[in-house]
Amino acid sequence: MLKKGLKLNSILTGSCPKCQEESMYVKKNMYNPEFTIKMNETCSHCGTRYNIEPSFFYGSMYVSYGLGVALGVAAFVIFYSLFETSMKTAFIGITATLILLMPIIMRLSRNIWINIFISYDKNWKENK
Template sequence: MLKKGSKLNSILTGSCPRCQEESMYVDQNPYNLKNIYNMHENCSHCGLHYQIEPSFFYGAMYVSYGLTVGIGVAVFIISKLILGLDLITTFIAIIVGLIVLMPITARISRNIYINIFVGYDKEATKK
């Protein structure tokens, strides 16, 4: 489904953006909240250092903000405009949706952020 070498593949799978051979995360389950942000230091396949600079992933907070706004708007449209729920129920649905999707949003925002700066390198997959 997802073509290896595409940024979308790396973003959705959480794989190394350079070689896409292994997961960046120690625990692949984002709902294991104890290990949600635990990442490998480097890719064991191509050697990419994931923390490009100190506090690199603070920038992912801005990406996360955009994602949560998008999710909130989508849940609002679905619950209020499509399902016709009242305003209080709609806001409860938004809050529940954001809480349930928080681990995925946190990981996806990190994946998007590192993929902005690191691209796929076909030669890195041969190492």
């Protein structure tokens, strides 16, 4: 497990970026379409409001695009170079990879986006 206080810990676990005590998401299972990006309003520990302003997470679409491109390139290299498939099969592999990883990409991009704006506060109990 990653050390509490690191942004990477909050990004990979989906925990509150300020206190890293609990998950920002209502349900752990991201493959349930109803709860893929459904978030709690605030952190029950430190009170951090996750939706900082209206439409705050629209910015995470840019992060999602970058993650999608990176995973698409990685899938292409794996299918085309390592497995030595045809271009058509590599394209199908890229598409399947992105569809299967879509919930992970969606949550990861939100986690990265909110961690750009909110930092860990080791004294969050005192500043509450």
